Amino acid sequence: MNLHALDYINKNCVEVLEQASKDSGVNEAMIKGVALFAVANGYDKLSQNQKYHFDETIRPLIENVQCSGFYNPYSGDRVDCSAVLPDENLIAYYGHDETYCESCQSEADYMANRREQIERE
Template sequence: MNLSALDHIVKNNPELIDENVPAKADSAATLGVAKLVLGNGGNVDALTDKQRFHFDTYILPLIENVECDGVFGPDMENGEDGCVGSGRIDDEDLEGCYIMDEMLCQECQHVNHKMQED
């Protein structure tokens, strides 16, 4: 779990959590769970079952095993994701991706920067 990425989301872009919560669920509660997890240093053992559901379902996908958007974007016709790398953003790069608002793995970042240089 990437606590620095979660901290960035909570402080700078809580809308990401709102967007990840379906309309029928309580996004304010989910944001509260995110803050609680941060306050507990990432310890999720103290969460109630309902809180754990919010964490596992709506928060964890934003901070663990996050998919790369792909430098070329998805190709729906061929079913390809557009990623030239692993398809996942490395944990150490995740917070930077949120800061730059560019959800790309290292390989796609490299290709993107090369394309911008040309």
């Protein structure tokens, strides 16, 4: 669980928490409060009720986050990926709206470079 990433979300992209609240059907203010409390005091200090909401709504944002995949510039199709992003990449993931796993990043870079070569020819 990456509380540093949660701190980043709290300070820089609170809309992620807002969307997670909506998706879970949970009060947005409560989720924001639980997120702030968890960063300041740690997971163990949460009440049972707070832990439940943390585990259901917040934890999926900061633990075992799946790569978003990428768009194939040739076909325009989305290439799905099941890789889990390393915890150390989560701040970059939220900071840049998306970050790919190593494999998807390599593939996306290759396709972008290949497309540039084709366009130059």
